[in-house]
Amino acid sequence: MTAIDWLALVHPVLAILFIYPVVGATVRLGILVRERRLGISQQPIQVPVEHSDHGRWLTGAVVVAVLIALMNTFGSKFFADPAAFAGGVGRLLQLLLVGVGSLVSLIALWQVRAPLGRASFALLCWIGLLGLGSQSEIWRLSDNPLSSSFWASHYWAGILLTGLLLWTTAARPDIQRSLRVRRLHITATVLISVLLAVQGITGTRDLLEVPLSWQRSAIDRCDFSARRCPVPATQGSAAPPPAAGAAVPSA
Numbered sequence: 654m655t656a657i658d659w660l661a662l663v664h665p666v667l668a669i670l671f672i673y674p675v676v677g678a679t680v681r682l683g684i685l686v687r688e689r690r691l692g693i694s695q696q697p698i699q700v701p702v703e704h705s706d707h708g709r710w711l712t713g714a715v716v717v718a719v720l721i722a723l724m725n726t727f728g729s730k731f732f733a734d735p736a737a738f739a740g741g742v743g744r745l746l747q748l749l750l751v752g753v754g755s756l757v758s759l760i761a762l763w764q765v766r767a768p769l770g771r772a773s774f775a776l777l778c779w780i781g782l783l784g785l786g787s788q789s790e791i792w793r794l795s796d797n798p799l800s801s802s803f804w805a806s807h808y809w810a811g812i813l814l815t816g817l818l819l820w821t822t823a824a825r826p827d828i829q830r831s832l833r834v835r836r837l838h839i840t841a842t843v844l845i846s847v848l849l850a851v852q853g854i855t856g857t858r859d860l861l862e863v864p865l866s867w868q869r870s871a872i873d874r875c876d877f878s879a880r881r882c883p884v885p886a887t888q889g890s891a892a893p894p895p896a897a898g899a900a901v902p903s904a
């Protein structure tokens with residue numbers, strides 16, 4: 654594997670090693686918050702604060718993981734063939750700037766208290782991700798919500814999930830205060846849980862489908878609708894198979 658291939662693994666590894674464990678802890682703490690509020694069980698006063706902090710970390714990690722995936726796609730396409738990258742290095746820097754803008758909005762969302770500030774920074778962060786994701790370099794199964802591929806798209810489910818998490822983070826003080834917002838929070842978290850499962854499934858599927866960098870030129874020649882690849886020129890020749898135990902070139 655080349656350095657580009659290892660970089661492509663940062664996004665799934667972050668999801669597996671950090672995001673999903675934090676999801677487990679956040680869900681468990683959420684249930685304890687509810688039990689505490691309804692008097693079902695005795696819970697320490699720290700439990701709601703811990704739940705809210707875990708939720709904040711979850712949102713932050715998901716935004717960072719999405720930014721890493723997007724930036725990795727732009728970077729790998731640029732470095733593979735800088736001349737073929739539309740807009741060249743200038744556009745790459747602009748895309749990087751939008752990514753930094755999203756990150757700054759996320760940090761500002763954590764800091765501000767005023768409702769308008771929270772709503773604005775959550776929206777700014779999400780719009781930045783949407784802007785980056787709408788570029789032609791980003792693989793989206795379909796952009797038509799009426800087609801079934803749209804609902805199987807790792808990209809669109811990820812964007813929806815990030816939007817819901819950003820809304821939850823922006824609504825933190827209101828979830829504590831208002832019953833109506835708390836009910837909305839519970840509805841949103843059901844959807845968030847489904848989307849997290851969808852991301853685990855579609856992300857693993859995408860890992861199977863994305864070729865290693867040195868295999869890409871061969872894979873690009875395949876006919877994806879007919880599910881057929883050109884027969885390699887050497888196939889059918891009298892070349893003998895490698896002997897058992899012979900050294901095979903490493904990826």
Ligand code: HEM
Nearest residue numbers: 680683684686687690701705708709821822825828829842
């Ligand atoms: C999968 C994710 C999540 C689940 C399953 C979940 C679940 C819950 C549950 C069951 C409650 C208790 C509601 C009640 O008292 O009736 C709660 C409360 C709350 N949640 Fe979440 N939650 C999740 C994510 C988040 C996130 C991302 C945030 C924000 C950063 C957040 C912030 C809060 C806050 C502020 C409360 C109110 C705590 C209090 O009463 O002081 N949650 N959540």
Ligand code: HEM
Nearest residue numbers: 665668672719722723726792808811852853856857859860
């Ligand atoms: C919290 C969960 C996750 C979210 C929000 C998320 C979001 C995203 C987004 C928005 C992209 C599109 C960026 C692009 O195509 O450049 C992406 C790409 C990708 N994700 Fe995830 N993801 C999550 C979890 C996972 C998991 C668990 C895996 C694998 C085990 C995974 C594997 C991938 C792969 C391989 C790509 C690149 C696809 C390609 O280059 O066409 N993701 N992810």
